[in-house]
Structure formats: structure tokens, C-alpha cells
Amino acid sequence: MAVSRLKRRSALQEFVMRFTPAALALSLLVAVSASVGHGATHDPDPRAAALVAQGRSAADAGDLQAAIDAYESALVIDPAFTGVYLHLADAARQQGLQGKAIHYYREALQREPGNLAAISGEGAAMVEKGAVTKAERNLAQLQSLCGGACAEAELLAAAIAQGPPVQTAEAALPDGDGVAQN
Secondary structure, rough: OOHHHHHHHHHHHHHHHHHHHHHHHHHHHHHHHHHHHHHHOOOOOHHHHHHHHHHHHHHHHHHHHHHHHHHHHHHHHOOHHHHHHHHHHHHHOOOOOOOHHHHHHHHHHHHHOHHEEEEEEHHHHHHHHHHHHHHHHHHHHHHHHHHHOHHHHHHHHHHHHHOOOOOOOHHEEEEEOOOEOO
């Protein structure tokens, strides 16, 4: 009788040891899939959406600081609104702040890893900063996600083909005070 219990106990331990890692991996996969699916269906707060619209109007009118203020206010109201990060990144690029733009694009990509606009925008900002090789990685990622036929991939391919902006020696020459002109 004691031998029979010992065999059953040993068989139970073997079963648990054999299938526990697989069960844990499967439950982790389900948990991650559920959280990704839940995050993708975020409806923005109407107040944040109104502020984004106000920011777009200000940006279209050329008032980038008012646009940024509206976008940042929208972000305070709804921090999960991924589109706000894209608008902030675009405004930063228009101001010539590519490093800041890349930061905002990466924030958007943390929230939505497959966001084509964020991947493309980050790549374009990298080209503007002179990091063409890194931008080409973004293009390869876009092509694998959308087959290269999407507008985002075409925009990034065009930006890469154009290359980084060329700074002339005249733009970097100091003026009479010894301060560089821009």
C-alpha cells in the first residue's frame, strides 16, 4: 500500500513538473493578448478629442506653440490617447526638434507597437536627424507590416530617398558677435 501511494505521488509530481511551465506560458500569452486587445479599443475622452481638434486648427494656422499647448492639455485629460503623441511629434518636427519628435513617436509605439504612422514618422525624423540607416530599419518594419504598399511606407521611402537636409556652411557661419546664424 505504501509503495502504491509513493508511485502515485511520484507520478503526480512528474505530471506537475512536466506541464506547469507550459501552463504558465499559455496563461501569460492569454494575459498579454487580452491586454493588447483591450488597449487597441481605447475611445478618447471627448474633451481630449476637442483639444486635439483645437490643436490641429492652431497648427494649420501656423501657431505651433498653441497647438502644442492644446495637445499637452489633451494628454493631461486622456494619457492613453495615442494620437496625441503623434500630433506632438509632428509639431516637434515642424519646430526642428527631431530628437523630441522621436521621443513622442516612441511613446506612441509603446502604447500601440504596430502603429504605422508612428513607425513612419519616427523614421522620417531619423532621416531629418541624419540617421538614415535606422530609418531604413523602420521602412523594413513597415514593409513587413503592410507589404510596402501603404501610404506610411511610401512616405518614409520618399524621405529616405531625399536624404537628410543639407546644412550649408553659410548657415553655420558666426555673425559679427561670434554667434552662429540660423
